[in-house]
Amino acid sequence: MxxxxxxxxxxxxxxxxxxxxxxxxxxxRERLAELGEVAGPALMPDYYGDGLVAELEERVARLLGTPAAVYFPTGTMAQQVALRYGAELTGLRTVALHPLGHQEVHERRAYADLTGLRAVHPTTAPRHPTAAEIAALDEPVGTVVFELPLRDAGFVLPTWAELTEAAGAARAAGARVHFDGARLWESTPYLGRGLAEIAGLADSTYVSFYKTLGGLSGAAVAGTAAFAGYARAWRHRHGGQVFQQWPAVLSALAGIDRELxxxxxxxxxxxxxxxxxxxxxxxxxxxxxxxxxxxxxxxxxxxxxxxxxxxxxxxxxxxxxxxxxxxxxxxxxxxxxxxxxxxxxxxxxxxxxxxxxxxxxxxxx
CATH class of the missing domain: 3.90.1150.10 (Aspartate Aminotransferase, domain 1)
Incomplete structure (x- = not known):
């Protein structure tokens, strides 16, 4: 039915x-025709992450102002890797998440069931956690996650001042800052800052290519070169080292050019x-x-x-x-x-x- x-x-x-x-x-047929309009006559497919995949990764890194970015076939996989990195880097397997966040509501808590992490909730209110709430956490956390915007609270964002203060509070507590930026693309007008300045508040940032940009699928995480190296290794271990991904990657590049x-x-x-x-x-x-x-x-x-x-x-x-x-x-x-x-x-x-x-x-x- x-x-x-x-x-x-x-x-x-x-x-x-x-x-x-x-x-x-x-x-x-219509989607294939769209891809044909984007691809030049001599364009070749990617092989295990080279070619078009590398081009998209470089494009995202430039947009977000980070040293590197890594393509993933799904955002669920990408976010697990980002949180695992925070746990291994800090030695803390606890993460601060919103109970309405994507990892809790839409990813079947993969961070816990597959990666063995544990969550604490700085707030249950339908908004982003404040700096005071993060500072008041009664146990140390390896990563604090901010979903920008918080979809299941109504696609809401903090102000730029609130986000800056909250990210600062997370770092003051010894935690990494991760932006679940699946919809980061549309957050810039309200925050009043460009993509690179927003991503500059975080240690790692995830973006989606099929949300807003209209791509077929796929995501990326961006951050330091060390984080990118780790992400590539764990992408492979999670089964994300796909032989060819050119249709999704080509549609992502088209979305960046046309929709963004x-x-x-x-x-x-x-x-x-x-x-x-x-x-x-x-x-x-x-x-x-x-x-x-x-x-x-x-x-x-x-x-x-x-x-x-x-x-x-x-x-x-x-x-x-x-x-x-x-x-x-x-x-x-x-x-x-x-x-x-x-x-x-x-x-x-x-x-x-x-x-x-x-x-x-x-x-x-």
């Missing part, structure tokens, strides 16, 4: 003339979209205004009815509003994550509000 719903959703989105959230799903320069525009327009959605009766937007180009929207209806209404709206009117509605923290409400990307830029505030009202009208008795 879930596969049938997913297939219906993909078909509906592909048939839409306008999309407010996300992008139109592409077929395999547009991210500030997406973030600006997300604020317009969020304010317009807040005008729909019963709607709750968080954060308001959004910190990045993504935010959460709650509506006072059951998730099942919202998902069905969104599909029917797409099928009948060729307009995609938002999907993936689920029951969340607010009783009587369902929540969806809104991602404002290129297709949303053509929407005015009034059009956003009016479409939200049409969606709600399909649910009301």
């Amino acid at each position: 879930a596969e049938d719903v997913r297939a219906r959703r993909i078909a509906a989105m592909r048939g839409c003339d306008r999309l407010l959230a996300g992008v139109r799903p592409a077929t395999v 320069p547009r991210v500030p525009e997406y973030v600006r327009h997300a604020r317009t979209v969020a304010a317009a959605l807040a005008r729909v009766p019963g709607a709750i937007v968080h954060p308001q205004p959004p910190h990045t180009h993504q935010f959460r929207l709650w509506l006072p209806y059951p998730a099942e009815r919202l998902n069905e209404a969104a599909l029917v709206l797409a099928e009948e009117e060729k307009v995609w509003f938002a999907g993936g509605w689920r029951h969340a923290e607010l009783p009587g409400h369902a929540m969806a994550e809104i991602s404002v990307l290129a297709p949303a830029l053509e929407w005015s505030a009034d059009e956003v509000t009016e479409t939200g009202l049409r969606l709600v009208d399909r649910i009301r008795p």
Whole structure:
């Protein structure tokens, strides 16, 4: 049944003339055609991490202002290696994580089950830990992790001053600082700093290529040359030394060239979209205004009815509003994550509000 719903959703989105959230799903043939536009006629595949992989690693290192970067097929693998390095370097197998962090919620606690580390939580509040909370930890930790932005708290970020103070508190406690920057690309407008200056606060930084940039898959960790050497060794041990990865790497390079320069525009327009959605009766937007180009929207209806209404709206009117509605923290409400990307830029505030009202009208008795 879930596969049938997913297939219906993909078909509906592909048939839409306008999309407010996300992008139109592409077929395999369409993705291959995109890669063909990027690749020159003489471009050769990579072999065990050379060629295109090395080019992407050098590109990321320059963007983040670090001596080196290492490509990984998945972010889960990359983050395990970064935390293991912190444990071995400091001799401390305890890490400070947020309970809403990606390692806890979306990685099946791989850092604990596969790497043998143990977590402490500086705070359970739906925000980033403060310098005071890190300083108040009652045991030493090898690494303090900051997820920028913290997705499961609503894609929220600290201010630059808060992040600087918290990172300083972690170092003062003898810990390494690791940035889970899967979505670091869209954090620069709110923090008011470039990628290199942000990454400069951390000892290691992880970035994703399929989130925001639209790549097929893949990630990278960046830091010192010593860290990069360690990461390459453990990438191999984790099974990440893949023979050829050129499709994912090529799509990542294309994303850096094509999507990364547009991210500030997406973030600006997300604020317009969020304010317009807040005008729909019963709607709750968080954060308001959004910190990045993504935010959460709650509506006072059951998730099942919202998902069905969104599909029917797409099928009948060729307009995609938002999907993936689920029951969340607010009783009587369902929540969806809104991602404002290129297709949303053509929407005015009034059009956003009016479409939200049409969606709600399909649910009301």
